Amino acid sequence: MANTENWGSRVGLILAMAGNAVGLGNFLRFPVQAIQNGGGAFIIPYLVCFLLMGIPLLWVEWSMGRFGGRKGNHSTPFILHEMDPKRALWKYIGVFGIFTNIAVAAYYCYLESWTLSYLWHSIAGTFNGQTADQVAGFFGNYVDINTSTTGIPFEPIVFWIICLLLNTWILAKGLSGGVEKVAKVGMPLLILFGIFLAIMAVTLKSGEHGAVNDGTVGLNFLWTPDYSSIWTAKVWLAAAGQIFFTLSVGMGSIQCYASYVRKKDDIALNAMSAGWMNEFVEVVLGASIIIPISIGYLGIDRVVEMTQSGGLGLGFKTLPYLFTQWGPTLALIAGVCWFGLLFFAGITSSLAMGTPVMGFLKDEFGWKHKNAAWFFGLIILVLGLPCVLYFKEGVFDEYDYWAGTVGLVVFALFEIILFAWVFGMDKGWREINAGADIQVPTVFRFIIKYVTPLFIGGVFLASLPGIWEKITATGLPWQVHAARVLLLLMFATTCWFVRVAYMKRKANLKNWTK
Amino acid sequence: MNGSALTLMVFAMGTVTLLTGYFFYRVLTAKPKPEPDSYTDNDDDE
Numbered sequence: 307m308a309n310t311e312n313w314g315s316r317v318g319l320i321l322a323m324a325g326n327a328v329g330l331g332n333f334l335r336f337p338v339q340a341i342q343n344g345g346g347a348f349i350i351p352y353l354v355c356f357l358l359m360g361i362p363l364l365w366v367e368w369s370m371g372r373f374g375g376r377k378g379n380h381s382t383p384f385i386l387h388e389m390d391p392k393r394a395l396w397k398y399i400g401v402f403g404i405f406t407n408i409a410v411a412a413y414y415c416y417l418e419s420w421t422l423s424y425l426w427h428s429i430a431g432t433f434n435g436q437t438a439d440q441v442a443g444f445f446g447n448y449v450d451i452n453t454s455t456t457g458i459p460f461e462p463i464v465f466w467i468i469c470l471l472l473n474t475w476i477l478a479k480g481l482s483g484g485v486e487k488v489a490k491v492g493m494p495l496l497i498l499f500g501i502f503l504a505i506m507a508v509t510l511k512s513g514e515h516g517a518v519n520d521g522t523v524g525l526n527f528l529w530t531p532d533y534s535s536i537w538t539a540k541v542w543l544a545a546a547g548q549i550f551f552t553l554s555v556g557m558g559s560i561q562c563y564a565s566y567v568r569k570k571d572d573i574a575l576n577a578m579s580a581g582w583m584n585e586f587v588e589v590v591l592g593a594s595i596i597i598p599i600s601i602g603y604l605g606i607d608r609v610v611e612m613t614q615s616g617g618l619g620l621g622f623k624t625l626p627y628l629f630t631q632w633g634p635t636l637a638l639i640a641g642v643c644w645f646g647l648l649f650f651a652g653i654t655s656s657l658a659m660g661t662p663v664m665g666f667l668k669d670e671f672g673w674k675h676k677n678a679a680w681f682f683g684l685i686i687l688v689l690g691l692p693c694v695l696y697f698k699e700g701v702f703d704e705y706d707y708w709a710g711t712v713g714l715v716v717f718a719l720f721e722i723i724l725f726a727w728v729f730g731m732d733k734g735w736r737e738i739n740a741g742a743d744i745q746v747p748t749v750f751r752f753i754i755k756y757v758t759p760l761f762i763g764g765v766f767l768a769s770l771p772g773i774w775e776k777i778t779a780t781g782l783p784w785q786v787h788a789a790r791v792l793l794l795l796m797f798a799t800t801c802w803f804v805r806v807a808y809m810k811r812k813a814n815l816k817n818w819t820k
Numbered sequence: 821m822n823g824s825a826l827t828l829m830v831f832a833m834g835t836v837t838l839l840t841g842y843f844f845y846r847v848l849t850a851k852p853k854p855e856p857d858s859y860t861d862n863d864d865d866e
Contacts, residue, residue, distance in 0.1 A: 312859065312860045313858055313859050313860070314859060314861040315859050315861040315862070316847060316850075316858075316859055317848070318861075319858075319859070320844075320847060345825075346825055346828035346829065346832075347828075349828060349832045353835075482860060482861075522821050525821060525825070525829065526822060526825050526826075528825075529821070529825035529826070529828050529829040530824065531824055531825070566858065568856070568858045570853055571853055571857055571858045575843065575847060575850065576847070578843045579840075579843040579844050579846070579847045582836065582840040582843050585836045585839075585840065586837060589832055589833060590833045590837055593829075593833075741853065743846065743847075743850045744846065
């Protein structure tokens with residue numbers, strides 16, 4: 307069966323791509339990274355990394371996808387193989403573009419299910435009348451399988467299954483009938499909710515509704531620059547890491563979405579539009595919600611202390627309580643906006659993780675679209691279950707580290723080398739510019755060939771000590787070791803599937819030439 | 821807000837908002853390519 311999917315409209319494709327990039331990290335990770343790495347000065351290395359690494363990678367991945375799609379490839383193993391058919395290595399490097407999506411979706415869907423659950427609890431008014439400690443403790447109770455906050459047994463599993471079913475059902479509807487429709491509704495709503503919450507946060511007044519600071523105190527704290535920080539390697543690494551994380555580059559999902567674009571159609575402007583839309587959500591909306599509200603109620607010292615453990619705590623343990631200070635009606639509206647916004651940010655990303663796997667099964671094994679979608683749902687169910695059951699033991703973080711952090715950098719490093727040095731910049735530059743609706747500045751030819759590979763190589767080298775530390779760490783619970791084995795098995799199985807697909811292709815070619 | 825924080829915030833948010841708006845405007849006003857293109861919504865009904 308031929309893989310003959312199409313996008314409905316150009317705006318739909320851009321919103322789906324932007325939705326792929328916009329995730330929970332835009333609202334929970336970026337502001338925390340900024341606070342921990344020089345405040346307002348963080349924006350300098352962040353934007354430099356976006357220009358020298360993010361934008362080039364976006365163009366490279368979009369053009370790789372469109373190139374592969376012309377030859378009927380919609381997943382990275384055979385997109386990469388098509389770019390250098392003589393070397394067997396690339397199709398196995400391309401396995402990262404399937405493996406990472408599966409492994410990230412396995413824990414990300416669980417995270418997404420929290421937003422769904424908290425959305426439900428915001429509507430039900432669960433947090434009204436609770437103390438700050440009770441709301442913070444609610445999260446711990448929620449992720450504990452044996453405790454139910456609604457009376458529903460195994461509550462986190464129930465919400466997680468609902469989330470998985472929703473993702474699978476939408477994926478089964480196809481690109482234009484499912485993914486694109488969700489992006490067309492979800493992205494505008496997300497921006498609208500974000501604008502509402504940002505206005506609420508910035509206009510917060512000290513003394514009103516129990517606030518101890520104006521909203522602008524939080525903004526002032528977040529944006530006050532410590533220029534000395536930009537000379538430290540740690541800050542640049544954090545900025546590069548944030549760019550990787552936020553743009554969803556190095557995953558294989560951009561290539562898959564772009565593989566349904568024809569050669570004469572633009573990718574250069576599309577990539578810019580989707581990429582900058584993500585930056586708008588991150589820099590403008592992401593920086594204006596969580597920190598101003600938290601500092602408005604808790605003060606700077608307390609918030610700095612809380613951000614040491616990341617943004618998840620603020621988003622799920624603190625904000626629901628702070629919303630209740632606005633009174634029941636506004637708390638309901640703010641809760642729906644905040645968790646609705648996080649849910650849309652999550653689902654538009656998790657849907658993008660399903661499409662490369664489905665594209666691979668359809669291209670190589672002739673699977674029907676619906677079957678491929680349900681198979682993806684099944685893999686996520688199996689691989690995600692340890693994250694749900696052993697969240698507190700660190701399985702979730704283990705998946706996030708190996709697949710969602712290391713995997714992205716490794717794959718991006720290989721793909722930029724393939725594109726700029728093996729496929730060649732002459733062909734690569736033609737690919738980027740084919741059908742382009744904007745003039746891509748020529749300086750990017752130099753950047754893609756020299757600067758971006760060096761940049762990503764630097765990020766990879768700098769992360770090696772951390773990787774070594776992880777590998778040699780002792781005293782880890784057995785669940786973490788089991789998670790590592792599971793991830794390795796997943797990678798090996800995907801390699802085996804790619805090998806079988808390749809042999810099948812060879813046999814077909816032999817029969818055809820006979 | 822202090823001057824340097826305000827300047828950086830306005831510069832960063834302003835730049836990002838303007839560029840986002842500019843690129844999206846270019847998408848909306850770009851001349852459509854002749855059929856067959858990659859998008860089905862603008863296809864003629866048979």
